[in-house]
Amino acid sequence: MLNDEKGKLGLLDSSTILIGGMIGSAIFSLSGLTILNAGPASILSWIIAAVILYAYGLQTAELSTIYPQSGGIFVFPAKSLGKNEKQGRIWGWISTWAYLFGCWAGAAFSAIYVSIYLGVGFPAFGKYQIPIAIITVLICGILNIVNIAVTGKANTILTFALAATMVIFIVVALFSGQWDASMLSPFFAQGVEGTWGFMGAIPIAMVAYGSIVAVSFMVGEIKNPSKTVPKAMTIAMLVVVSLYVLVMISVLGLVSSQFLQKNPGMSYIPLYAAAFTKLAVIPWLSKLISISAVLALITTILVVMALSARALQASAESGILPKFLAKNNEKTGVPVNAQIVVILVVGVISAFPNFTNLIVNLGSLCNAIVVAIVCLTIIAARKKHPNVEGSFRAPGGNILPIITFIVIIAAYIPGILSGGWQLWAWTVGYFVIGMIIYFIGSKKLNV
Template identity: 70%
Template structure:
């Protein structure tokens, strides 16, 4: 039986899109930042982040059954929280604007590290990192311009190969004779952020799981979404969280937080650092890591570009952006103009690799804001729409969204106390820019 119906995605392709979207830049680059910050305790960060994002994913799956339209990050808050048309448009745009940076910044970051990993694995490419990054965005963008089922097929093939290479790395690392459990002690105090560093690392780890909502936000292109979306999320999260934890354990037994603090260039390529410092006697492993990282980063970029394009499409359909952004190509049924804009903006960001740290932190906070808004939207949607028998409903009642929001706030308290207010200021500036775009677009729409 075909996994797709009328060009839509079934359970297999939906699951692999989620896996491919989640296994990407985070484990191959951001994981180093969590080790730097929290040391071995970052394992807890990754587990807590998985739990928070899984709860978030199930809440978006519920919203997808209530509001079955693609572009969910715009549609869900707008419909659940807005009472008037103007309110819906404004709420939807603010949430979508925050989410756009998460997607576009994440794609740009991932493309930058495609060049980085290829450069360390294949030295002849070391001076072509920016060119490789731009080329990666263009290729992933072109794949997104095809029918979604074509993108799904490409993603499925890449994801299966990617998972295989990650398993090989874990097995080689753990049984190499170089892995040392003693490096995991002391557990809580090795990181640069001290005993509570694992709390500060949670938002960064959350970025890794952010694509758990991909199929909910593309619900209009999913076969039987009421069943497919939550099933795909559950399967994907179980697989990804397991792989992440195994990889983190493998790396932490080879590379310490202290080493990454002393060698800051290695902080964004921790798997390479592990192979370079302790597994140099296995020369093919470095190339395997480079290939695996590239596959992971590409699958992430594919998903993030798709999500960003459909977010712009939803905003345009509601009158915030020009209507050309909302139109699907007659043959491919994808929002061509929106995707082309995403491709161009993302490619431009890759030209400035020195802003990597700012992009990561701003993207993490934007992601947290979106999660919080979606949680509030779930509570509001339940009040406004009576439950329909047979529809999916996230477990735990209203306690789960409330707990999720409390956990998010708690994650940022340590950084705020230590004076980490700057990223909030950058986020405020970014949101003001979004409001300016909104009022310009809304004004034109009302003319």
């Protein structure tokens, strides 16, 4: 609930921000890609991805109590890694630059899928895909500019409505008489990537849980963060994983990897594919899915746009980016200039739906880079600050970040071996641009 006196977010709003951020674009779009690649074993991909991101989230929760500042994606590595302030700033910027594209990609392809789901559910919208995507970005950006508290309330309402519609889909799918348990067998061999396809699908599923760190990176706006942040993460992850697994089981008993191979356009709208084919006798279900998808996508956009604005703000406060991006609105406490930049960038990306695959894959890889950096950061932060009074401590000691780091690397090995060098080339190009920006900013600092 919200602390009205200080305008900060408590456990309820923090939890719903996380739930709304995680239940979004991925389950309504990327889940189809995981089914295509791994078949029924994609269920494991979503569970493993959840474990990885929960471990990652707990580590950022600890970092947020050591360094209680918003914009933590820059602050955490900048204060922990490197031998001096200059080296720390480089690490902070690399982490932020990777994180920014992860956020921009998440918001952009969510906006693209708002227009897609509206188009398939309500054909009159089909011809306005790009305008709808851009308008969606603009509306979500304005909500964030108004006030984080307003966004929290809007997000709470959207999240409860979304959860209700997803439960309806699950119940209808499982008890429709069309759901077939035999479609889940063989469990490991149905996807196009074969028996180990579920490993390659883990990075895709990880995109779904990226917002688990939202309250850690907004810790300056959270009430009693040492308790609220980890509790909100635990509540949110339990709710989201439960819904995700049930949705995946519901879809996999209706739509197979083979069907998606023959109908590749359906790979991006798997829930709609299930309603359109096996559940066509329930005409209102496809409309419900479209509405539910739009709600989910909007909550994701709200959260990731807010996060990326605060990451820009933290970089500006360090001097790397122009100082005007660091300014908060005096009344709302929102970094308005940074949010406007985010609106412009996400709006431009969402205007190119033909590049959705590249946007998703590059965003996924950038998110993995951020997770790896946080794993290194938590180990370094514990050495520098072994006893911080009142701070939250993630369980497992240094074993947790080490295991998380290893699993991240292992999850990307299949993609590298299968010829994913083009993605890495795009990644290198993106980071070259980031380093150019960094060195221009550093020259102004004379460091």
